Amino acid sequence: MIVHEPVLLAESLELLVPPTDGGLLVDATLGQAGHAEAFLDRWPRLALVGVDADAAVMETARARLARFGDRVELVRAWFAEFFASWSPSRAPDLVLFDLGISRFHYEMSGRGFSFDRDEPLDMRLSRDLPAAAADLVNGSDAEQLADILERFGEERHARLIAARIVRERSRAPIETAARLADVIRGAVPPSYRHGRIHPATRSFQALRIAVNHELEQLELGLAGAFRVLAPGGRVGVISFHSLEDRFVKRFFRDRSRDCTCPPEFPVCRCGGRRELHLVTPKAVQPGDAERARNPASRSARLRVAEKAAA
Numbered sequence: 001m002i003v004h005e006p007v008l009l010a011e012s013l014e015l016l017v018p019p020t021d022g023g024l025l026v027d028a029t030l031g032q033a034g035h036a037e038a039f040l041d042r043w044p045r046l047a048l049v050g051v052d053a054d055a056a057v058m059e060t061a062r063a064r065l066a067r068f069g070d071r072v073e074l075v076r077a078w079f080a081e082f083f084a085s086w087s088p089s090r091a092p093d094l095v096l097f098d099l100g101i102s103r104f105h106y107e108m109s110g111r112g113f114s115f116d117r118d119e120p121l122d123m124r125l126s127r128d129l130p131a132a133a134a135d136l137v138n139g140s141d142a143e144q145l146a147d148i149l150e151r152f153g154e155e156r157h158a159r160l161i162a163a164r165i166v167r168e169r170s171r172a173p174i175e176t177a178a179r180l181a182d183v184i185r186g187a188v189p190p191s192y193r194h195g196r197i198h199p200a201t202r203s204f205q206a207l208r209i210a211v212n213h214e215l216e217q218l219e220l221g222l223a224g225a226f227r228v229l230a231p232g233g234r235v236g237v238i239s240f241h242s243l244e245d246r247f248v249k250r251f252f253r254d255r256s257r258d259c260t261c262p263p264e265f266p267v268c269r270c271g272g273r274r275e276l277h278l279v280t281p282k283a284v285q286p287g288d289a290e291r292a293r294n295p296a297s298r299s300a301r302l303r304v305a306e307k308a309a310a
């Protein structure tokens with residue numbers, strides 16, 4: 001069943017245009033293939049390689065894309081490893097990253113991504129990862145837990161929450177998403193408990209990022225995508241929280257400069273050459289209609305860059 005609505009779809013289609021003779025799109029985060037299907041429909045000669053770490057979500061994508069026949073190839077892989085090991089016979093013209101997880105994961109995976117569900121606290125996109133969220137929650141010391149919540153969730157009550165987790169798990173291991181959410185709710189000040197977002201939102205985000213090594217994947221994946229991309233080709237990244245968006249912004253900005261010497265150097269010593277051009281100097285955000293229709297899109301930001309000519 002398709003439950004995920006692709007975000008910033010019209011904007012992605014407008015900014016990522018394949019060459020007229022066909023072209024190749026790598027959708028590095030295929031999910032339920034909402035973006036992929038729209039690109040294949042819009043450009044009848046476009047070929048697609050769809051990548052996802054998650055075998056279960058990929059089955060829903062496979063069924064959805066079956067009608068496109070041999071225009072589509074699907075690869076179950078982490079995108080950092082995919083780009084590192086891929087030596088395409090043909091360089092992609094476009095790469096799309098739509099980061100994070102999809103509505104499928106919250107509603108249908110049964111892996112504890114939602115704090116209101118009595119599901120095992122797993123959060124792994126793929127079983128090839130050795131540690132699930134429950135392993136981090138029950139096996140890390142208070143300092144390590146607080147560090148995860150602070151770094152990956154920017155959670156201001158990280159220390160309070162970590163201390164409460166350590167106390168509660170000594171009674172019984174925390175094994176479900178619903179129990180962890182209860183523990184967090186009990187740890188934070190009442191004003192935070194009744195705030196705009198659920199008090200466990202940031203902690204759940206942090207654990208998911210830590211379990212799936214999302215920031216390392218992003219760093220290696222982006223570098224790998226630009227390495228294999230055809231000159232003049234474009235990479236689009238849709239991110240959903242400030243940690244990701246800040247990283248993408250900096251990655252694009254640093255590589256769009258010729259010289260990266262400190263400003264006090266009178267002449268350039270690095271001899272740097274720009275690797276890409278910014279297509280979106282400012283991040284593109286969903287319009288009012290999309291935000292109203294799909295509240296999950298509210299934090300989305302799309303940035304696009306073009307690989308410099310060889």
Ligand SMILES: C[S@@+](CC[C@H](N)C(=O)[O-])C[C@H]1O[C@@H](n2cnc3c(N)ncnc32)[C@H](O)[C@@H]1O
Pocket residue numbers: 004005006007028029030031032033034035036051052053054057077078079080098099100101102125217218
């Ligand atoms: C936001 S969803 C993509 C939704 C998709 N654009 C659509 O319209 O259905 C992100 C997808 O990327 C996958 N994913 C996240 N990190 C990944 C990584 N490092 N490597 C491969 N897939 C990843 C998740 O499993 C998820 O299916």
